Structures are given as structure tokens and as C-alpha cells.
Amino acid sequence: MPSAVAAATDADRDLDRLAAEISDREEGSGPANAEEATRLASCRLNRASLSGGVGELRAAAAVLDAQLDRFGPWPDLCYLRATAHLKQHELPEALASIAAGDGLAGSPDGRAVRADVDLQLGRYEDARSAYERLAAETGSWDALARLAHFEAVLGDPARAEQLYADAAAAITAKELPSYAWVEGERSRLHLRHGRIAEAAACCDRAVRAYSGHWMVERRLAEVRAAQGRLEEAVALAEKCAARTGRPELAHLAGDLLGRAGADAGARAWHERALAGYLESVALGEVQYLHHLAEYFAEVEADGEAALRWAARDHALRPHFATEAALARAGELAGRGGRDHVHN
Amino acid sequence: MADHNDPNAVNSIFSDIDVSAADVYDLFGYPSPDTSDGERVVIALTFASVPTAGVFDTDMLYRLLVTTGARVAWPDDDWSLEALLGYVGAVKDKYLGELRPAEVRVRAGADRRAKVDFVGFAGGSFSVTVELDQATTEKAPDGSAIRLFLGGRDDAFFNDLPGFFRSINYAPQFYHVPHTRPDLRELPIPKTLLELEGNDLFNFDPENPRLGRGVKIDLPPGPLTWEGDRFARDADGNFRFVYSGEDAQAGRNVNAIVLELPLRFLTGEPERHRIVNVWGESWVLKAAHKVETIPDHPLWIEHPWALIESLRLDDELKRYKLVDTVGQPFADAGLSEREDNRQLGANNFWLAPHFVKRLAHLGWGFGPSISALGLRTSFDHDDSPVSVHRTYSLAATAFPRVRRLVFQRLNMPDDSWNPSGADIPLRRSVEIFVPNACAIDMDTTGTWPFGRRLEDQVATRFLSLFLDMEAELNGRPYHLEMLNDQALWDAAPIVPRTPPNPLRNDVDFLPEFPYLAAPHA
Numbered sequence: 088m089p090s091a092v093a094a095a096t097d098a099d100r101d102l103d104r105l106a107a108e109i110s111d112r113e114e115g116s117g118p119a120n121a122e123e124a125t126r127l128a129s130c131r132l133n134r135a136s137l138s139g140g141v142g143e144l145r146a147a148a149a150v151l152d153a154q155l156d157r158f159g160p161w162p163d164l165c166y167l168r169a170t171a172h173l174k175q176h177e178l179p180e181a182l183a184s185i186a187a188g189d190g191l192a193g194s195p196d197g198r199a200v201r202a203d204v205d206l207q208l209g210r211y212e213d214a215r216s217a218y219e220r221l222a223a224e225t226g227s228w229d230a231l232a233r234l235a236h237f238e239a240v241l242g243d244p245a246r247a248e249q250l251y252a253d254a255a256a257a258i259t260a261k262e263l264p265s266y267a268w269v270e271g272e273r274s275r276l277h278l279r280h281g282r283i284a285e286a287a288a289c290c291d292r293a294v295r296a297y298s299g300h301w302m303v304e305r306r307l308a309e310v311r312a313a314q315g316r317l318e319e320a321v322a323l324a325e326k327c328a329a330r331t332g333r334p335e336l337a338h339l340a341g342d343l344l345g346r347a348g349a350d351a352g353a354r355a356w357h358e359r360a361l362a363g364y365l366e367s368v369a370l371g372e373v374q375y376l377h378h379l380a381e382y383f384a385e386v387e388a389d390g391e392a393a394l395r396w397a398a399r400d401h402a403l404r405p406h407f408a409t410e411a412a413l414a415r416a417g418e419l420a421g422r423g424g425r426d427h428v429h430n
Numbered sequence: 431m432a433d434h435n436d437p438n439a440v441n442s443i444f445s446d447i448d449v450s451a452a453d454v455y456d457l458f459g460y461p462s463p464d465t466s467d468g469e470r471v472v473i474a475l476t477f478a479s480v481p482t483a484g485v486f487d488t489d490m491l492y493r494l495l496v497t498t499g500a501r502v503a504w505p506d507d508d509w510s511l512e513a514l515l516g517y518v519g520a521v522k523d524k525y526l527g528e529l530r531p532a533e534v535r536v537r538a539g540a541d542r543r544a545k546v547d548f549v550g551f552a553g554g555s556f557s558v559t560v561e562l563d564q565a566t567t568e569k570a571p572d573g574s575a576i577r578l579f580l581g582g583r584d585d586a587f588f589n590d591l592p593g594f595f596r597s598i599n600y601a602p603q604f605y606h607v608p609h610t611r612p613d614l615r616e617l618p619i620p621k622t623l624l625e626l627e628g629n630d631l632f633n634f635d636p637e638n639p640r641l642g643r644g645v646k647i648d649l650p651p652g653p654l655t656w657e658g659d660r661f662a663r664d665a666d667g668n669f670r671f672v673y674s675g676e677d678a679q680a681g682r683n684v685n686a687i688v689l690e691l692p693l694r695f696l697t698g699e700p701e702r703h704r705i706v707n708v709w710g711e712s713w714v715l716k717a718a719h720k721v722e723t724i725p726d727h728p729l730w731i732e733h734p735w736a737l738i739e740s741l742r743l744d745d746e747l748k749r750y751k752l753v754d755t756v757g758q759p760f761a762d763a764g765l766s767e768r769e770d771n772r773q774l775g776a777n778n779f780w781l782a783p784h785f786v787k788r789l790a791h792l793g794w795g796f797g798p799s800i801s802a803l804g805l806r807t808s809f810d811h812d813d814s815p816v817s818v819h820r821t822y823s824l825a826a827t828a829f830p831r832v833r834r835l836v837f838q839r840l841n842m843p844d845d846s847w848n849p850s851g852a853d854i855p856l857r858r859s860v861e862i863f864v865p866n867a868c869a870i871d872m873d874t875t876g877t878w879p880f881g882r883r884l885e886d887q888v889a890t891r892f893l894s895l896f897l898d899m900e901a902e903l904n905g906r907p908y909h910l911e912m913l914n915d916q917a918l919w920d921a922a923p924i925v926p927r928t929p930p931n932p933l934r935n936d937v938d939f940l941p942e943f944p945y946l947a948a949p950h951a
Contacts, residue, residue, distance in 0.1 A: 120648055122606035158648075162608035188610065189651075196610045258717040259751055260489040266717035296721045 096299025097263065098137055105134040121161035124154035128167050136174075137264065139301040139331030141367070144174060162188035169200045176374040176404060178204050195225055199233060209406040211241055222250075228257040232269055239276045241407065247276055267297035271306040278306075283313045301327050305336060308343070317347045328356065334363025335378050341386070357386050376400035380412045390420030451480035451487035452712040452753035455684060456587050459708050459868040460876025460883045462690050464943075467575060469693040469700060471870055474884075474946060475710040475756070476586065476684040483582025483683035483949040484563045486538030489720065491713040491750050492687060495531040496551075498696050498703035501871065503855045509837040511829045518782040518864050531707075532696070536580060536687055538562065544580050553695030565944055570695055577690035579944035585682040586946050588935040589889045592642040593673035597623055597795070599632050604642040605649035614649065619656040620817035621795020623893070624802060624924070625670040627662040634670060643678065660816050661802055668925045669802065675928035680936035681950050688944040693872060707867040709757035719749035757866035759878075759888040782864055783825035789835055789859075790828035794818040796896045803922050806901035806908070808835040836860045838899045840879065841909040847877045854880075859895050878910075884939045884946065889931045890914050 109130050118124035128151045135143035148171045155164050165188030172181035181204055191197040202217035218234040221227075235250035251273040258266045270293035277286035287310050293303040308323035321343045328336035341356030361382060364375040380397035383389040393416035401409040454477045462470035475494055480487055504517060532550035539545070542562045549555045554571030563581035570576055595603035599619040607614050620626060625633045631654065635641055661669055697703040793809030795817045800807040802815070810831045811818070822828040839856035848854055850873040857879045861869075870881035878886040890913045897908045903918070912918060919927045937947040 120606055121608075122646075122648075125609075162610045166610045188608070190611050190613065191608075194610045194612070255718055256716060257751070260715040260717050260720040263717055263720070266721075292718070292721050296717055 097297045098299030098301070101264070102134060102138055105130050105137070109134065118154065118158075121154075121158040121164065124158050125161065125163040125167065128154055128164060132167055132171060137300070139327075139333050139336075141331075141333060141363070144171065145370075147171060148175070160187040160189065162191040162194075164188075165191055166196050166200070169197075173200060173203055173207075174374070175372055176207070176376075178207055178404065195221055195230075199230065202233065206237065207404045207406055209404075209410075211237075211406075215242070226257070228254040228262075228265065228269065231257065232272065235276075236272065239272075239279070244276065244280055248273065251276065263297040264300060267293040267300050267303050270296070271300075271303045274306045274310060278309060278313055283310065286310045287314065301331050301333075301336075305339065308339065312343055312346070317343060321347060321349075325356070328359070332363070334360040334367070334375065337363060338378060338382060338386075357382070373400070373403055376403070377409060377412055380416055384412075384416050384419055388419065390416060390418075390422075394420045394422070450478045451490050451685075452714050453478045454492075454710050454712045454754045454756040455585070456759065456882075457708060457710050457756045457868050458586065458882045458884055459706065459870040460881040461870065461872050461874070463941075464690075467692065469872060470690050471693060471696065471706050471872065472688070472690050472876075472943075472945060473708050474586070474686055474688040474944075476583070476686045476946075477712060479582055479683045479685045479949075483685060485542065485582075486544060486562060486580070486685060488538055488540055489715040490537065491715070491747075492536045493711040493713065494534040494536075494687065494689070495709050495711070496533065496696060497531045497707045497867075498693075498699075499705050499707070500702050501704050501854065501873075504858075504861065506837075506839070509833050511826060514782070514786070514829070514836060514860060517860060521865055534687075534689060538580070546578060546580070548576070551695055552698040553692070572695060574692045574695035576692075576695065577688075577943050579686070579688040581685065582683055582949040583686040583688075583944070584935070584937050584947035584949055585679045585684045586884050586935060586939070587679050588677045588887070588932045589679055590673050590676050590931045591678040593671075593676075593930060594889060596632050596642060596672040597621060598792075599629075601631075601649060601654075604632065604646060606646055607649055614654065617654045618819055619654075620819040621792050622661075622817040623672055623796055623799035623930075624817075625662040625672060626656055626658055626817065627660050628658040629656050629662070631656075632672075633662065643676075656819075658816075661799075664925065668923050671924050671926055671928070671930070673928070673930035674926060675930065675932055677932040677936050683949040686944070686946055688946060690943055704872045706870040706872065707865070708870065709755060709865075709867045711752060711756075712754045713747070713750035714753050716749055716751050755866065757868055758863055759882065760892045761863050761866045785863060786825040786832055786836070787822040787828045789832045791821050793831055793835060793896060794820045796893065800896055803924065805903070806898035807896055808838055808898045809896055810834070834898065835895060840895070841899045841907050842877075843909045843911040847874050847880060849875060885934065887914055887929075887931055887933060890929060893930060 109127065112118060112123065112127040112130065118127050128147065131143075131147035131150045135147045148168070151164060151168045151171060155161070155168060158164065165184045169181045169184035172178070172184060181200060185192050185197045185200050188197070192201065198217055199221055202214045202221070205211075205217065206214035215237055218230065218237050221230040222234045231250050231254035235247045235254060238244065238247035238250060251269055255266060255269045255273070258269065270289045274286040274289035274293070277283070277289060290303060290307040290310050293300070294307065297303070304323050304327050308320045308327065311317070311320035311323060321340065324336060324340040324343050327333075328340045337356045338360035341353045341360060344350075344356060345353035360378075364379045364382065367375045368379070376396050377400045380393050380400060383393035383396060394413070397409065397413040397416040401413045454475060456474075456476045458472070458474040458476075460472055462472045464470060473494060473496075475492060477492070530550060532548075535547040535549065536544055543559050544562060545557065545559050547555070547557045548570065551570070552572075553574045556571055558568045558578075560566050560568075560578055560580060565577065565579045568576045568578060592603055598621050599617045600615060601607050601617050602615055617631065619629060619632065631650070638645065638647075641647065663669060693700045693706070696706060790809075793807075794811055794814070797807040797809030797811040798814045798817045801811070801813070810833075836859045839858055841856060852873040854871060854873060862879045868882055869879075870876050874880040875883065877883050878888050878891055882888060891910045894908075894910045894913050897912065899908050901908050903912065914929045914933060916929060919929060935947070939945055939947055
């Protein structure tokens with residue numbers, strides 16, 4: 088529900104606006120047609136993304152399922168459902184959603200989701216060529232950002248930076264949350280390559296463009312940590328974790344507190360992270376498997392447990408990062424990581 | 431930390447983006463009726479009234495680009511594809527070569543004032559800040575009095591837009607069409623002016639008479655095509671018109687930039703430069719530059735009489751992204767299919783082959799419709815008894831069909847358009863749409879296609895391009911206003927018996943500046 092006081096940040100303002108629209112659209116018998124249902128589901132999904140709330144994402148997915156039951160496989164609803172599946176690492180389900188929408192698989196949006204799935208499944212060349220084609224065909228900022236992400240993790244980091252810069256330049260003043268997101272990604276890229284000042288500049292631009300976005304504040308926490316400003320980093324991470332309830336942010340807060348030597352505080356945040364991860368798994372979700380692998384490897388130094396979670400994740404998403412996590416866990420467990428990749 | 435922040439966290443098509451203030455609607459231009467202080471030209475750019483009529487979006491920048499030149503008469507004797515391409519090439523060289531258009535640049539602030547730069551005019555460059563919704567007169571460096579109005583107005587476009595969309599089977603006007611399926615917008619059904627027998631998707635439905643006029647339903651499943659072979663006729667043998675003559679824009683508002691400029695301010699050679707070419711553009715601020723400008727927006731550092739350095743202006747433009755353009759009516763909606771990557775303003779030369787293919791595609795729809803009404807068409811459709819859905823991949827293949835359409839001179843109904851009696855050749859389609867500019871002939875009244883007056887029914891005149899201008903009706907040559915003649919429709923085997931579009935605006939235009947009517951409450 089909208090808050091009674093003036094929104095403190097841009098994100099707060101948009102969260103209030105989306106909450107009001109959702110409330111309006113859910114009034115009475117709800118959407119009258121597939122187009123209205125799409126709008127409602129889109130508001131739900133956007134709000135979940137902006138708030139970072141894992142529960143909100145689950146609720147948005149449930150709304151999407153209900154609207155699909157009601158209006159059938161309307162392509163826009165299928166597309167939104169596919170994106171929600173992707174956020175939850177449900178790759179076969181994402182593909183099934185794309186396939187369900189008549190004509191969706193061949194559309195730029197459907198092809199983008201397919202390429203995202205290909206990347207997650209380790210089909211790198213398929214993903215790359217799809218991203219390249221989409222960027223060439225549409226020139227849209229999100230296609231450029233997708234290609235930049237690919238280059239950042241698997242290709243040429245210099246090209247990734249240029250593509251992120253191109254994506255940022257293509258975004259207008261009407262899309263400031265997207266701009267903040269892209270700057271956050273650029274920050275991550277710079278940080279990965281040790282360019283701390285550049286990473287900080289990206290975060291600064293992101294915050295000035297759109298304040299209160301948890302994804303940006305999380306990046307800023309990482310930058311502050313890299314700058315040695317641990318106290319600020321911890322404060323940011325704790326604020327993000329508390330506000331969103333996301334376990335991986337609790338994990339980050341715990342890590343940063345651990346680095347600061349605040350072991351008790353670190354333990355408390357880590358316990359919250361673990362509880363969140365396990366709650367997700369208990370609900371049948373898979374999006375936190377890789378975090379669990381990482382948690383047991385790095386926080387608990389429990390190689391066997393890390394290996395179990397890493398193997399489950401790798402079985403679903405056999406790509407470079409899960410492979411690395413599996414190898415690391417295997418090594419920790421004293422088994423030799425590479426053997427387990429191919430078990 | 432691994433994370434969930436892949437690019438798929440970004441939702442490309444349903445994010446709450448609203449750039450509709452960038453949707454430029456119409457460009458009007460004609461010689462002013464007020465010649466008390468020498469010749470003047472009226473230019474009006476209209477665009478979506480977002481956030482509201484009389485309030486401009488502060489992230490937008492609007493440009494009106496102006497060139498002047500002598501009237502050029504292109505030879506009549508060569509109707510070949512080579513001649514067409516030669517013409518386009520010559521215009522391209524001119525626009526991309528030596529031509530440096532002057533411009534009027536507008537951006538508004540949050541305090542309901544707007545900064546207006548006049549750059550590169552013969553009468554000088556200068557800058558003013560004006561109140562929105564207030565007509566004002568400003569003095570240029572050469573002493574010229576320039577009238578300005580920026581604010582909310584009645585939408586001067588009067589048109590049966592749903593009828594046009596019915597004619598091209600444009601589904602989003604009638605149905606909920608998924609955003610993810612742009613291929614379902616213009617359905618593969620013959621374009622037509624007369625309803626097609628069995629075209630249930632788009633024929634008028636008496637059970638749902640407002641469908642497409644504010645009412646939309648879900649796009650039905652099944653083949654979205656048409657398999658018939660004739661036009662629909664009622665029990666009396668009448669065709670059914672896809673148009674209704676109803677004004678779909680009645681009661682709507684726009685935001686507008688209206689200028690009245692002395693010709694001598696535009697050109698140092700007003701006696702020779704009788705043509706004023708104008709086109710409009712909308713630009714939206716890039717996000718990166720919004721961030722940069724938050725602390726100190728240069729717009730509000732006022733220098734009302736300062737000369738503008740073009741270098742600084744070019745730097746300013748780099749901070750914006752071109753979104754929409756307008757020059758000729760239907761150049762975008764009818765011929766460019768409103769694709770974003772075809773928003774090129776006057777520089778639409780590379781679209782010439784596309785125009786040829788698109789005109790041929792439209793011609794296969796409209797040409798047989800015109801023939802069925804007993805009229806002669808400029809499109810060669812091999813005497814097809816019914817509209818045909820045909821597309822072309824090569825302009826060379828399409829060109830023979832549209833040769834007459836693009837090269838024929840477009841007759842005017844009488845001589846009132848040319849009060850000066852000057853030797854002015856009638857215009858041709860190719861000259862109208864390439865470049866995509868409103869070319870105002872100062873020796874005419876400025877009625878379309880010699881400019882565009884507010885009272886011109888341009889949608890119906892656009893349809894008249896498909897008439898054979900060498901034919902005669904009741905002893906008179908066909909002309910651009912023929913389809914606006916009620917008598918023609920009274921005698922035609924068609925219902926409803928009405929010109930396609932309304933003959934006049936829903937409210938009267940004003941006799942004095944700013945000419946466009948006040949906005950509706």
C-alpha cells in the first residue's frame with residue numbers, strides 16, 4: 088500500500104505508485120481482458136524487481152499463473168512468466184512459457200529469453216550469436232546490455248565496457264531506473280578488473296539518476312568495501328538486506344562484518360542468509376542453490392555440503408560459474424572438483 | 431558473491447516508460463494572412479499534450495528546421511525509375527551537402543516557461559524565454575517581429591482515424607494485440623477502401639458499432655487473414671465504406687509551438703526564395719545527461735538576447751535522442767509504417783525505394799476499390815476486381831505499378847490556391863514526400879501540397895493520390911478535393927454516403943494568431 092508520507096527516494100516513490108496501480112487493478116473482479124491482466128502482472132513483476140522482495144516475486148509469479156489460467160497463453164503474459172521463471176532459475180519452465188505464447192519464440196523478446204537460457208545452460212555460442220543479432224537488429228539498450236554482460240563474463244572486458252557505455256547512452260531520461268541498473272553493472276565490471284575509482288563513479292551516476300535502488304546500493308556497498316570504507320559498506324549492505332529481506336544480501340552483510348572483525352554480527356547475518364536460502368529450497372525453489380554452495384564453501388568451510396548444493400545447481404545450469412563452484416567445492420571436500428562436473 | 435542480477439532482471443517491454451510527449455502529430459505551414467509588415471509565414475508543430483495541455487514535458491526538446499530556396503520545376507517528360515532515383519539523389523545531395531537549415535529550438539522548464547533559440551536565420555540568431563500559453567511578439571536582431579505561442583490548443587487534425595486503420599487492417603485499433611507480437615499489428619489482409627466480403631475482423635459490426643472507436647476486444651484466435659474474392663455488398667447492391675466521415679479527433683487537445691515569422695527573417699533573398707521548407711523533430715533527454723544537469727541546468731541561466739554559438743547548441747543536441755519527426759502528413763503513418771528506425775525527418779532519402787514498395791502495396795488495396803466505384807485510379811492493378819494483399823521486396827518490381835502515382839501532377843480543384851497567378855507547376859507525389867518536409871510556396875495560399883493550412887483535409891487528399899489525374903468526372907478533371915465532394919458520394923453505390931473524413935474541424939480556427947483554437951476544458 089502507498090505510504091502516508093512523502094517518498095524518501097525515487098525507488099520509494101515508484102514503489103508507492105506501483106502499489107497504488109496494483110491496488111486499483113485488483114479491485115473488484117480484477118482485469119477484464121488479457122491486456123489489462125498483462126498490465127497488472129507487469130506492475131507486480133516490476134514492483135517485485137524494484138523492491139527486491141523474494142516474497143513479492145513469488146506473489147507476482149502466482150498472479151501471472153492465475154492470469155494465464157484465466158486468459159490463456161496470451162503472448163505478453165507468457166513472456167512475463169518466462170522472465171519470472173528466469174529470475175528463479177527455472178530454465179525449462181522459462182522455455183516452456185516462451186513456447187506457449189503463439190509466435191513469441193520468434194519475437195525479439197522471446198529470442199532474448201531463449202538466449203539468456205542458453206547462456207545459463209552453457210550454450211555460449213548460441214547465446215552470443217543471439218545477443219549479437221538482437222543488438223544489431225534492435226539497437227535497444229537492453230539488447231546491448233545483454234551482450235555486454237556476455238562479454239563481461241566470457242568475452243572481451245573492454246568490449247563489455249563499451250557496450251555498457253552504448254547501452255547507457257541509449258537510455259532516455261524517461262528510463263532512469265534502467266540507467267541506474269546499467270551503471271550498476273558497469274560498476275561491477277570495473278570492480279572485477281580492479282578499477283575502483285571508475286566503479287565508484289558509475290555508482291555515483293546511478294545513485295544521482297535514481298536514488299534508493301537496492302541493486303545500486305548493493306553495488307555501492309561492494310565499491311565501498313573495495314575502497315576500504317568498510318563501515319559504510321556494512322551500513323549499506325545491512326540497510327539493503329533489512330529492506331529487501333534477500334538472503335544473499337544478508338550473506339553480503341555477514342561477509343563484510345566478518346572482514347571488519349565483527350564476528351558476532353557476521354554470524355547473525357549469515358544465519359539469516361542461511362535461513363532464507365533453506366526456506367527457498369523448502370518451497371521447491373532452485374534460485375539459491377549456488378548461494379548455498381558458496382555459503383557452505385566459504386562461511387562454513389563444509390566441503391561436503393557445498394558439493395551437494397553445487398552439484399544440484401550444476402545439474403540444472405551447467406555453465407562456467409556453476410562448474411567453477413562445483414570444482415571449488417570438490418576441492419574443499421578433498422575430492423578433486425573436475426571429477427564431479429561430469430558425474 | 432554470485433547473484434541474480436543478470437540482464438534478464440531488466441524488463442524491456444513493459445517498463446513504465448512514457449515518452450508520448452515525443453509523439454509529434456502534425457506540421458502546418460502557410461503564408462500568413464497578415465501582410466501588414468511584409469510577407470510572413472505561419473508554422474505550427476503539434477504534439478501530444480503530455481503531461482497536460484499547456485504544460486510541456488521538461489525532458490523534451492523540440493526543433494523546427496527551416497530552409498528556403500527558389501522554386502524548382504522538375505521535368506515532366508521522364509517517368510522512369512532512373513528519373514525517380516535521380517531526383518532523390520539530387521535532393522539528397524542538397525540536403526546532406528551545402529544545406530544548413532536554420533532552426534528554432536524549444537525546451538521548457540518546470541516553471542511553465544520555455545526557452546526558444548532561433549539559430550542561423552538570415553535575420554540573426556537569438557534566444558528568448560517565454561511563458562507557456564501566452565502569445566507574445568519578440569524582436570529579432572534585424573528588427574523583425576516574431577510571434578510565438580507555446581502551449582495547449584485544440585487538436586487541429588480532423589480525421590476519421592479509425593476509418594484509416596480499418597482500411598489498412600491495423601489490428602491495435604480494434605483488438606488487444608500483444609506487445610511481443612509486432613507482426614500482428616498490420617494484418618496480412620488486402621488494404622481496401624470498401625469492405626471485403628467475409629472480412630469479419632475489420633468489417634463494421636452492427637452488434638458492436640463502437641469497435642475501433644474506443645472499444646477494443648481480444649484478438650480472436652485462428653488465421654488472421656482473408657480468403658474471399660470480392661467486395662461486400664448489401665441487399666441493394668451497395669458497397670460498404672470503411673470510412674465513416676466521423677471526426678475521431680473532436681474534443682482532443684494537443685500541445686503546440688506556433689510561430690509567425692517574416693519571410694525576410696528567414697532569407698536574405700525573399701524575392702527569389704519563394705519556398706520555405708519546414709520539418710519538426712522531437713528529442714528526449716538522455717538519462718546520462720539528466721544526471722549531469724541535475725545540479726545546474728543551463729537552460730535557466732538566461733541570456734535573453736545573447737547570440738547562440740552553434741558549437742554549444744550542437745553539444746546540447748548530443749545530450750538528447752531523436753525520437754520522432756514530422757514533415758508531411760502520412761509520410762510517417764501511411765508510408766513509413768511508423769517504424770522508429772524510419773524517423774528520419776527530411777533526410778528520408780534512403781526510404782525512397784521503401785516508399786515505392788509501400789505505395790504499390792497500398793495501391794493493390796486502394797486501386798481496385800477506386801475502380802469498383804467507377805472511378806479511374808493512378809495505380810496499375812491489372813483490372814483486379816477486388817483488393818489484393820501484395821508486398822514487394824524490390825522497388826524495381828513495384829515501380830511500374832506506381833509510375834503514374836508518383837509522377838502525375840496533382841490537379842487542384844480551382845485556381846484559388848494560386849492567388850498570385852504565378853507560373854507554379856502542380857506538385858507530384860514524389861516531390862511531396864521526398865524530402866519529408868512541408869514545402870510552403872509563398873506565392874500560393876499554402877494549401878496542401880503547397881504547404882499545409884489548418885483547414886486542409888489532408889487525409890482525404892492523400893487518398894486522392896490514387897486517383898488518375900488525367901481522368902474526368904462530369905466534364906472536370908479529377909483533382910485533390912474530389913473525394914471531399916459530397917455529390918460524388920451521393921451518386922456512388924456505397925453506404926454510408928459520406929466523404930471519408932470530416933470536412934472541417936470540430937471547432938473554428940481563430941482568425942488571428944495563434945490561429946489554432948483554444949484547448950477544450
